[in-house]
Amino acid sequence: MATATLTIDLNALVENWQTLNAKSAENVETAAVVKANGYGLDAGRVAQTLQTAGVKTFFVAAAEEGIAVRKAIGSAATINVFSGHMAGDKTVLTEYSLVPMLNSPDQIHRHFADLPNHPFGVQLDTGMNRLGLEPSEWSDARRDVLARSPTLLMSHLACADTPDHPMNQQQLAAFREMTDGLNIRRSFAATGGTLNGAEFHFDLTRPGVGLYGGIPFGDAKPVAHLDIPVIQTRLVNEGETVGYSNTWTAQRPSRIATVAAGYADGLIRAMGADLTLWAGDQKCRVVGRISMDMIGVDVTDLGVVPDSLSILNDHQTVDALADAAGTIGYEILTSLGGRYKRVYLR
Amino acid sequence: MATATLTIDLNALVENWQTLNAKSAENVETAAVVKANGYGLDAGRVAQTLQTAGVKTFFVAAAEEGIAVRKAIGSAATINVFSGHMAGDKTVLTEYSLVPMLNSPDQIHRHFADLPNHPFGVQLDTGMNRLGLEPSEWSDARRDVLARSPTLLMSHLACADTPDHPMNQQQLAAFREMTDGLNIRRSFAATGGTLNGAEFHFDLTRPGVGLYGGIPFGDAKPVAHLDIPVIQTRLVNEGETVGYSNTWTAQRPSRIATVAAGYADGLIRAMGADLTLWAGDQKCRVVGRISMDMIGVDVTDLGVVPDSLSILNDHQTVDALADAAGTIGYEILTSLGGRYKRVYLR
Numbered sequence: 001m002a003t004a005t006l007t008i009d010l011n012a013l014v015e016n017w018q019t020l021n022a023k024s025a026e027n028v029e030t031a032a033v034v035k036a037n038g039y040g041l042d043a044g045r046v047a048q049t050l051q052t053a054g055v056k057t058f059f060v061a062a063a064e065e066g067i068a069v070r071k072a073i074g075s076a077a078t079i080n081v082f083s084g085h086m087a088g089d090k091t092v093l094t095e096y097s098l099v100p101m102l103n104s105p106d107q108i109h110r111h112f113a114d115l116p117n118h119p120f121g122v123q124l125d126t127g128m129n130r131l132g133l134e135p136s137e138w139s140d141a142r143r144d145v146l147a148r149s150p151t152l153l154m155s156h157l158a159c160a161d162t163p164d165h166p167m168n169q170q171q172l173a174a175f176r177e178m179t180d181g182l183n184i185r186r187s188f189a190a191t192g193g194t195l196n197g198a199e200f201h202f203d204l205t206r207p208g209v210g211l212y213g214g215i216p217f218g219d220a221k222p223v224a225h226l227d228i229p230v231i232q233t234r235l236v237n238e239g240e241t242v243g244y245s246n247t248w249t250a251q252r253p254s255r256i257a258t259v260a261a262g263y264a265d266g267l268i269r270a271m272g273a274d275l276t277l278w279a280g281d282q283k284c285r286v287v288g289r290i291s292m293d294m295i296g297v298d299v300t301d302l303g304v305v306p307d308s309l310s311i312l313n314d315h316q317t318v319d320a321l322a323d324a325a326g327t328i329g330y331e332i333l334t335s336l337g338g339r340y341k342r343v344y345l346r
Numbered sequence: 347m348a349t350a351t352l353t354i355d356l357n358a359l360v361e362n363w364q365t366l367n368a369k370s371a372e373n374v375e376t377a378a379v380v381k382a383n384g385y386g387l388d389a390g391r392v393a394q395t396l397q398t399a400g401v402k403t404f405f406v407a408a409a410e411e412g413i414a415v416r417k418a419i420g421s422a423a424t425i426n427v428f429s430g431h432m433a434g435d436k437t438v439l440t441e442y443s444l445v446p447m448l449n450s451p452d453q454i455h456r457h458f459a460d461l462p463n464h465p466f467g468v469q470l471d472t473g474m475n476r477l478g479l480e481p482s483e484w485s486d487a488r489r490d491v492l493a494r495s496p497t498l499l500m501s502h503l504a505c506a507d508t509p510d511h512p513m514n515q516q517q518l519a520a521f522r523e524m525t526d527g528l529n530i531r532r533s534f535a536a537t538g539g540t541l542n543g544a545e546f547h548f549d550l551t552r553p554g555v556g557l558y559g560g561i562p563f564g565d566a567k568p569v570a571h572l573d574i575p576v577i578q579t580r581l582v583n584e585g586e587t588v589g590y591s592n593t594w595t596a597q598r599p600s601r602i603a604t605v606a607a608g609y610a611d612g613l614i615r616a617m618g619a620d621l622t623l624w625a626g627d628q629k630c631r632v633v634g635r636i637s638m639d640m641i642g643v644d645v646t647d648l649g650v651v652p653d654s655l656s657i658l659n660d661h662q663t664v665d666a667l668a669d670a671a672g673t674i675g676y677e678i679l680t681s682l683g684g685r686y687k688r689v690y691l692r
Binding site: 040062084103129159162232246269 | 349382383386407408409427429430432433452453471473477480505508575577578580586590592602604606609610615616634638640642672674676680681684685
């Protein structure tokens, strides 16, 4: 077998949700964001597991993503759609009981015309300028909208990962200004906001990346573990090069392993120069460029070369890989590829 | 619908294969590499289309990848496996008639023990130090190996994308040294080698990225086209910020569109700062960070904002996106995500 094994620890996922759930008061509901196929880990499996642990509300990015989640969890829980009600969504929203978070006057008109009795929430822009109604649009629409009893009013923080950023308080003030006193459930905090204190929690928090073991939830348990089989090893002499464009030259006689995963598996090519794989507790440096399906690894210092080397484990999390790639753990997770053999621990 | 549409032009794929096929003499077979799920475009569809166009030999990275290709093309064509015969591959190799390219003494022993009458090829290392037998290993093994009539002897160039690199001639000499006079079919050239002249062609060329419209095949027709729906637009004032961490500030009153794709769809986060989307022939700059499911775009100068903006088209190829991300077109292709609606033109 020349495909790597991605092991997904569903117990760690549940524990992460429980820890985040405990950060807010008892009357605050803790939902779960399972967009982008459950941050790459299988939205259906993730949602099913979290439902058993007590999650009653899920969020996806697009209506199409709600289909797999609904099939996995049955009819009991709520599934909200961040991108709202797009043209062509009517059938999917109805058939799979999905609740669009309406983002614009256009979406409001579309929803009231096409699905006048179908539940909906409203997303408000509080300064990120990405999704949601502008304050002036909300002023114009709120009377009609409130008359139809939205299930949720929500917004999203642009700088939650930097707790001291003045943008957080600015957005909080804007959110309160638009929603205080309306007696409708509110949601403002994703993982970052959940960690930043009770004033951001309102009625429902909706952690995403923290559930899957990523920063800004520094105490998260790692959920994804990835082991890559060794195809072969070879001895190279001092001065020999390894991989595309001869970017690495052996400084000593070396044993090089070629392992069977690469950037086509979401191991971002940019991490090549600064990456380590692991044989148990021992580090092995990557040598040369990451190729599409393979990575070269210096295993000279290992007594015995194991059948596989690990790239995601308790020593090296998605955030460590992200540092090597110059990106964020979120992208490492959502890039995890389609060729892995996936094993779910529960 | 808040998912983007990836249109795959199978006519362009065929045309690219035909153009590359015409680069070599008539007695040279032109195969096709369809690993990494056909460079992200669906290995089964790609192989089926190319088979109709005349391709008789396909290459995949791992035995598991051969399953979908075999199912798509039926029993007629050959499917070779670059990673060779790994532990546990016996059943898949047999059941789906896959030909492993044996890479090491271990793989040779395994193959001869487990599948003594099953066809195989041999991969030789000519200096890249990634896959294949070292010259000394080949010396030791060649007598036994040749007695069992391998179907192909192959190697791979480390620097083919730089035609003048001395490594190319060095590897060529090593390949000839190991294989001249054996009267067994040989393959040395992927896309780069195919373009670098007849001395690299031997009996079978095996283009990959060039088929899918990528450099180093500069004259390739674009195969992948990607259109992303606009979720909403908003006016922002001079001085307002857009997206995560407030990285972009409006220098004038601007109209900003939020479109429905992001790094979870393989639009690599690193391209944020230097990326353009297109409304027909008009360029629109990306503003702010690429998020997981969304991108902000400055559409101020458009008369009418269309329902979708294009990111891959005849103006902007996978290599242009790669430049923006600081990577290569190969990674753009193999990162294309699972949420797209895929449309195949033929």
